Amino acid sequence: MTLPTNWEMVVGLEVHTELLTKSKLFCGCANNFGSEPNTNICPVCLGLPGSLPVLNREAVEFAMRIGMALRCTIAPSTFHRKNYFYPDQSKDYQISQYDLPINAGGYLDLPDGSRVSIERAHMEEDTGKSTHLGGSGRLAGADSSLVDYNRCGVPLVEIVSGPDIRSAAQARVYAQELRAILIATGASDGRLEEGSMRFDANVSVRRSGEPLGTRCEIKNLNSLRSLQRAIDYEALRQIELIGDGGVVRQETRHWDENVGETSTLRVKEDADDYRYFRDPDLVDLAPDQDWQDRVRAALPPMPAQRRGEVVALLASPTEAQLDAVEVVIDLGLEKYVHAVAAAAGDAALALSRAANEIAADIDHVDRLTTEAFATTVAMEQRGELSATQAKTVLASLLDQGGDPRSIAAALGFEQLSADSLGATVASLIEEHPDEWQRYREGDDKLAQFFIGQVMKVTKGQANGKAVIGELQARR
Amino acid sequence: MKSALEIAADVRSGASSAVAELERSLSVIAQRNEALNVFLHVDSEGARAAATRVDARVARGEDVGALAGVPVAIKDNLCQVGVPTTCSSRILEGWRPPYSATVVERLVAAGAVVVGKTNLDEFAMGSSTENSAFGPTRNPLDPSRVPGGSSGGSAAAVASDMTSISLGSDTGGSIRQPAALCGLVGVKPTYGLVSRYGLVAFASSLDQVGPFARSVTDAALLLEVIAGHDVRDSTSLPEPAPSLVARVNDGVAGMRIGLVRELVDGADDSVAAAVHAAADALRAAGAEVVDVSIPELGLTLSAYYLIAPAEASSNLARFDGVRYGRRVDADDVTSMMEATRTAGFGAEVKRRIMLGTYALSAGYYDAYYGQALKVRTLTINAFARAYGEVDALLGATTPSVAFKFGEKTDDPMAMYLNDVFTIPTNLAGDPALSVPFATGEEGLPVGVQLLGPGRSEARLFAAARVLEIADGRA
Numbered sequence: 001m002t003l004p005t006n007w008e009m010v011v012g013l014e015v016h017t018e019l020l021t022k023s024k025l026f027c028g029c030a031n032n033f034g035s036e037p038n039t040n041i042c043p044v045c046l047g048l049p050g051s052l053p054v055l056n057r058e059a060v061e062f063a064m065r066i067g068m069a070l071r072c073t074i075a076p077s078t079f080h081r082k083n084y085f086y087p088d089q090s091k092d093y094q095i096s097q098y099d100l101p102i103n104a105g106g107y108l109d110l111p112d113g114s115r116v117s118i119e120r121a122h123m124e125e126d127t128g129k130s131t132h133l134g135g136s137g138r139l140a141g142a143d144s145s146l147v148d149y150n151r152c153g154v155p156l157v158e159i160v161s162g163p164d165i166r167s168a169a170q171a172r173v174y175a176q177e178l179r180a181i182l183i184a185t186g187a188s189d190g191r192l193e194e195g196s197m198r199f200d201a202n203v204s205v206r207r208s209g210e211p212l213g214t215r216c217e218i219k220n221l222n223s224l225r226s227l228q229r230a231i232d233y234e235a236l237r238q239i240e241l242i243g244d245g246g247v248v249r250q251e252t253r254h255w256d257e258n259v260g261e262t263s264t265l266r267v268k269e270d271a272d273d274y275r276y277f278r279d280p281d282l283v284d285l286a287p288d289q290d291w292q293d294r295v296r297a298a299l300p301p302m303p304a305q306r307r308g309e310v311v312a313l314l315a316s317p318t319e320a321q322l323d324a325v326e327v328v329i330d331l332g333l334e335k336y337v338h339a340v341a342a343a344a345g346d347a348a349l350a351l352s353r354a355a356n357e358i359a360a361d362i363d364h365v366d367r368l369t370t371e372a373f374a375t376t377v378a379m380e381q382r383g384e385l386s387a388t389q390a391k392t393v394l395a396s397l398l399d400q401g402g403d404p405r406s407i408a409a410a411l412g413f414e415q416l417s418a419d420s421l422g423a424t425v426a427s428l429i430e431e432h433p434d435e436w437q438r439y440r441e442g443d444d445k446l447a448q449f450f451i452g453q454v455m456k457v458t459k460g461q462a463n464g465k466a467v468i469g470e471l472q473a474r475r
Numbered sequence: 476m477k478s479a480l481e482i483a484a485d486v487r488s489g490a491s492s493a494v495a496e497l498e499r500s501l502s503v504i505a506q507r508n509e510a511l512n513v514f515l516h517v518d519s520e521g522a523r524a525a526a527t528r529v530d531a532r533v534a535r536g537e538d539v540g541a542l543a544g545v546p547v548a549i550k551d552n553l554c555q556v557g558v559p560t561t562c563s564s565r566i567l568e569g570w571r572p573p574y575s576a577t578v579v580e581r582l583v584a585a586g587a588v589v590v591g592k593t594n595l596d597e598f599a600m601g602s603s604t605e606n607s608a609f610g611p612t613r614n615p616l617d618p619s620r621v622p623g624g625s626s627g628g629s630a631a632a633v634a635s636d637m638t639s640i641s642l643g644s645d646t647g648g649s650i651r652q653p654a655a656l657c658g659l660v661g662v663k664p665t666y667g668l669v670s671r672y673g674l675v676a677f678a679s680s681l682d683q684v685g686p687f688a689r690s691v692t693d694a695a696l697l698l699e700v701i702a703g704h705d706v707r708d709s710t711s712l713p714e715p716a717p718s719l720v721a722r723v724n725d726g727v728a729g730m731r732i733g734l735v736r737e738l739v740d741g742a743d744d745s746v747a748a749a750v751h752a753a754a755d756a757l758r759a760a761g762a763e764v765v766d767v768s769i770p771e772l773g774l775t776l777s778a779y780y781l782i783a784p785a786e787a788s789s790n791l792a793r794f795d796g797v798r799y800g801r802r803v804d805a806d807d808v809t810s811m812m813e814a815t816r817t818a819g820f821g822a823e824v825k826r827r828i829m830l831g832t833y834a835l836s837a838g839y840y841d842a843y844y845g846q847a848l849k850v851r852t853l854t855i856n857a858f859a860r861a862y863g864e865v866d867a868l869l870g871a872t873t874p875s876v877a878f879k880f881g882e883k884t885d886d887p888m889a890m891y892l893n894d895v896f897t898i899p900t901n902l903a904g905d906p907a908l909s910v911p912f913a914t915g916e917e918g919l920p921v922g923v924q925l926l927g928p929g930r931s932e933a934r935l936f937a938a939a940r941v942l943e944i945a946d947g948r949a
Binding site for chain 1: 552553554560562567570572573574576671672673674675676678679680706707708709710785786788789792793794795797798799808809812832835836837840844
C-alpha cells in the first residue's frame, strides 16, 4: 500500500515474547502452554499473602541471548512493580523492568538492508487469562468471569524498537526477522497462534520533513497479517483525519481483524497511573562478565548469517529460491543443503528438496540424517532416481529412517543405467521419425512427447532430465 | 516461669515433657486470654499433636532440637499451614494458608510447639494493637494500658507467662516498642538475617521477623533458630545463622558505645534517666560510652511514613476479593473489589494505602517517595559514619512507658511519634534490640535500645546481657 504523496508513516513496535524456560519467572511452577486451568500454580504465582518472588536464572540467560542477538548492551538492571487492579493479575501489580532494563541500545538489520534500532529488551512476568461469560465476551458487561492463572508469572521479554519503521510492509519484515532471531536463540518458539509472541504498534504520520506527529498505540496484534493491515489502516485513518482538519489524539486503539478497523480503547487522559517503584522483594540483577561470556559463546549463528551462507551456494538465486531459503532457515534445515554442497552436489536441488519434502514432514526430521539426504539427492542428480522417486525415498526416510539405496531397491526403483536409457531413447526415435524430425528442427515442446514415451516404456522409472540429455546428444 | 532454655533442657532430659509444658501454657491462656485478648486463634489440637510428636522423638532418643517442647506464640501475620491467618483484618477472615512461613518451619524443625496466633494492629500498622479488627490486646502489667504494637499480642503472651518466647515482626519498631512497654527483650534483626517468606508483607524493605523473650539468652536462642539464609527470600543474607547464645556472656569490656542525643531528646524524664543509668552500667562493665549526635535521624519519621505506606499500598493491593479471604459481591468486578476493600480494611490501613498511593503517584513521586528514598540513603550513611567511631549505639526505645487506651487514637501523628526512636534502624537495615532497664512512671518498665551495624547481633546481645544483670533480672 502507498500513502498519499508527501505523507510518511512513523512506526515503532513493541514485541512481547514468552520465554521457553522450564519454569516461571519467579517460582518453580511449570511453564506449559495448554495445561488444565489452574494446575501450574503455587503460593508465589498466585500471589498468596507472605509469598515472595525468586528470579529464574534460566530466564535471565534467555533474556541475555535475545539482547546479544539484537546487539544490545547487557547492563545491570532492576525490577519494578507496575501497579494496577485486574483480576487476572494475582498480586494486582506486575513485576517488570522499568528504567534499568537488562538489554538496551541494540539494532536489527533487515534482509532489505535497512536497520531498525532496538531501544530495549526487558524482562517482565505475564498475567493470567480471563474468560468472560455472557455479554460481549469482554470484561465489561460479562455475567461472570473465570481466571486461569497458569500463565501468570510466565517469563516475557518485551522488545521495543525505535521509531524507525516507515511502512507496514517493513514492520512485517521486522516482525518476521525478529521472530526468526528469537527462534534461533532458543529463547522463544515464536508461535503467534499460541500467543507466545504478540505485537503492539505505535503509529504516527507526518508530511515529509515535518516533526513527528502524535502517535496512537494499537494493542495486541496476534498475527503478521493483522500487524500489517492494522498499521496501514491506522496510518490512513490519521492522514484522513488530519486532511479533514482534525487532530490525532494520543490514545490506545484496538484492532478488529474481522471489520478491518481500529477503534479507541482508551485516551491518554484516562491512562492508568501505574505508580512504578522498585520491587523491594527482589535484588539488583548484574550478570558478571564470565556469565555473559558463556552465554555469548553458546549463542548459535543468527538467521542473517545463516541465510547468507545458503544463498552463497546458489549461482544467481531466483525469487522462488530465496523464498525456499527462508523456509529452510526458519525450520533450521540448512545443514541438509550444506551437506550436499560439501559433497560437491547440486545445492539448488538440495534446497528445493529441503524446503518442500523435508518441510512437509518437519515433525520427523530427526529420522533423516544429512548423509541419507545427500545420498538421495546425489542419486537423483545422477539420474538414478527420477524426481518422483527421489521424493518417495525422502518421504520413506522421514517416515522410518534407513538407507536410501535399500529403500529405492525395496520400492523397485531399479536403476535405469545410462546405457539402457540410451537404448530405449534410440528405439523410440526410430518408432517416431516425424516427431524426431520436428524436435531436431527446434520444436523443444517435442521433448515432453519423448519423455512421456520413455516413462510409458520404463513405467515411470526414468529421469526426465536424463531423457533430455539423451535427446540432445542425438539432436 | 521457666525460660525457653530450661524448658528445652527439661524436655530433652526427660525431666519434663512437651505435652506437660504445652498444657501449662494452655492453662494460662485459658485463664487470662479472655481478659487480655492476646490470641486470635489457639491451635490446641495442632499443638497437642505437635507436642506428642516431640515427646515420641525424645522417647526414641532423637535429638529434638534447641527448642525441644517449648511452646511458642506467633504473630498472626505469619503463615502456618492450615491455621487461620488474619493479620487482624476482616479482609482475611477465614483464610487458611496452604503453606508455612520459613520461620515457622524452622521453629518446628527445632522442636518448638506453635501454640497459636497472636493479635496485632491490622497488617502490623499501629503502635498499640488498637487497630486490630478483633479488639485491642491489654498490657498484662496494667490492663488499662496498651501493650504497644503492632506485635502487642506476641509481647503480651510472654509478659503474661502464656509462653516463654514468641515471634513478632518489626517494620518501624513493632517488636522493640511492645517489648519496652511490656518489660521484655525484643529484637529487630539485621535486614535479611531472618527469612520473610510467609510473613504477610507490610513494607517489604523494612519488615523483619524477630523474637520476644523475658531474657536476653532466650531471645538469642530463638533468633539463632529462625535466622539464616533462605532460598525462597531473595533479600535473605547469604550466610547461615550466626552463633549467638554462646556469646551472650562476652561482656562489653573495651566496647565503645555511643549515647545518641537524638534517641533520648524528647523522651520522658523517667525514660531518659533509665537510658543514662544504662550508660553508667555499661561503663561500670568496662565499656567506653561517648556522646554522639546523628542529626539526620530527625528526618527519618517523615521518610518512613512515605516509604512504608508506599510499599504497603502495593503489597495490600492483592486483597481484592478475587482469590481468597473476604468478598463483598457487587455488579461488576471493579465494584466488587471496591466493596470488598471498603468493608475489609480498617481506617488506619485505608489511611496508609491512600498516603502510599499518593506518594507514588505521577507528579508527586519525586517530591514524596523519591525524596524519602534520599533521606533513607542519608540515614544509612549517617549510621555507617557513626559505626566508624563506635561499636554500638544506645538510646531509648520509646518516648514514654505504656500509655492508656484511647490516649493517642484520635491523633495519628501522636501515635506515629511513638516510633520516632525505633524507625531509623529499620530504614538503615541494621539490627537493634530493646532490653528492660529500671522503671519509669507508675513503676512501669522502660526499654533501653541498643543499635549496631549489620550482623552485629552477638555484640548487642552481650551488651543487653550486661544491662540485664546490672538491673538485677538475672
